[in-house]
Amino acid sequence: MLALSELMNTHMWRAAAHSGRWTAVNQLIRTHSDMAEFREVFSKARHIAIITGAGVSAESGIPSIRGAEGRWRTWKTQDLATPQCFSRHTSRVWEFYHYRRELALRARASAAHRAIAECEERLRRQKRSLVVITQNIDELHRRAGSTRLLEVHGNVFQTRCLSCGNVEANHRSPICPSLQGKGSPDPGVPDALIPVRDLPRCEQKACDGLLRPHVVWFGETLDSHILTKVEKELETCDLCLVVGTAAVVYPAAMFGPQVASRGVPVAEFNTRPTVNTPRYRFHFSGRCADTLPVALAPHESED
């Protein structure tokens, strides 16, 4: 669903409306995108913010929690990712997250993850900065080498204790013995119905509380400390890239438009235009594993 009122004002839209085909909109937006112009802006930017979403992880074989792929067994994955489901069906939700953890452990960072991490390292040597603000929970940015990383939806390799609140990193595979061999997404596989006492438990002294994945579930609010850091980056960046996100999850969907409203150039990299595309200066259609390495390669003006 495109913002028609905004598109109507553009020459691009009138041409597409005349042809009467949405593919024409796509084509014209892509034609409108000018990589040489983007590269010029990129070469002058001092503080770059890159907002990433499920599209970047999809290229590493990690399915989105939303959309047609968003199913695990017979359930919609967004129905599993809720505090209500965790309290009613704790074993099932842990099976699901065990599956997501094992998938992420086996996945490899894509060319897009690597291009972002290499660019951060290069710019740091030039006293320029790059920060990644991601909705992804799979840690693939970190594994690719990104160090300035704000994970707004948490991280599947961290746990939080429901009793003492302790948060810690946990990369064990499996996370506990009872989940060994469990978590198959096959619709024919029954729930393992693991007793709660055998699910991941806190190892803080004398605690033994139930652990949950340290991720933000549907219906939960984002960590205010992380959001404050995100706000600061969005207010100070002089170039913003929005990569592989369909712009439907709030508040992340508004990060790019917020930067654009300051008059700062925003470049969208996605397989197709989104509702936010008309607000941005650049749009590059295609797989971000193809487009980002070109966009973020060393510019001739760099040392």
Ligand SMILES: [Zn+2]
């Ligand atoms: Zn605890």
